């Protein structure tokens with residue numbers, strides 16, 4: 168079986184561990200372990216008869232619900248079959264410019280989206296050396312910003328860095344088109360200093376892409392949305408198939424976004440659990456976790472990460488995310504999701520054992 172380029176491939180992990188996929192403790196996919204919320208199941212149960220009809224091609228009700236949350240009119244929202252589908256159309260739009268700057272290491276799917284439309288991608292390295300992950304100097308590497316575009320990700324996968332509005336807005340002011348993937352933004356207790364959603368109405372060259380997958384733990388439903396200028400989103404809508412958002416996914420959104428109890432529970436779990444995981448990993452002398460703003464940590468290791476991954480699977484049935492699909496990281500980094508305190512401790516204990524070999 169080929170080594171996966173995304174996290175969460177339990178069939179691959181189980182084949183190595185010699186067990187069932189359900190026996191694997193999965194730290195490789197950065198999904199909220201508290202979800203999905205029961206409110207989602209109730210909404211699906213109520214909506215399942217709706218699968219007998221085609222979904223609304225314009226997702227009118229869904230748009231309205233998302234628009235209220237984002238504080239924009241409904242035409243400024245485009246729901247999608249996960250953020251991944253919307254990133255495809257972002258790739259098409261970005262490819263019209265002379266070059267597209269990508270801060271790397273980056274989520275591997277950006278390459279797919281950009282290559283599909285022949286974009287000239289310039290890989291601009293983030294600096295991972297100090298306490299903070301620093302954005303590259305895009306302009307030096309790309310040239311005239313009025314002819315170039317950027318695809319950014321905040322908070323950033325895989326480093327966990329969160330960049331402030333003050334750091335990002337000057338890029339929106341200078342570059343021809345800026346797409347910001349905020350797939351992990353909901354994990355921040357206060358999004359106000361970080362999210363560019365409030366600036367979309369002011370800059371028609373800015374698009375923000377959001378996902379419900381991670382926070383609500385529904386990767387199988389496929390739910391994301393873009394916030395951008397109506398003219399641009401109408402163009403994207405004309406490029407896609409007629410029914411990109413399925414009826415069940417559309418039906419649960421009001422329940423998910425209205426579930427304040429789940430939201431608060433998640434934020435109350437994340438901060439102390441992440442701090443505990445960070446501490447326990449820091450205690451292992453061969454590891455250096457980077458501080459992270461989201462629900463995962465990137466960890467530098469003095470041991471080979473693929474070797475650690477294999478030993479963890481074979482000896483402990485634990486799956487971590489190697490970073491071989493991020494060419495700039497290679498075999499000296501791995502990424503782990505934050506889970507319950509007990510699971511986090513199980514990971515750190517297992518790492519201490521496999522790390523001495």
Ligand SMILES: Cc1ncc(COP(=O)(O)O)c(C=O)c1O
Pocket residue numbers: 248249250251252274320324348350377378379380386389390391
């Ligand atoms: C940074 C980033 N953006 C987008 C996605 C895809 O999200 P979705 O499941 O909504 O397609 C992922 C999934 O891993 C991701 O890491």
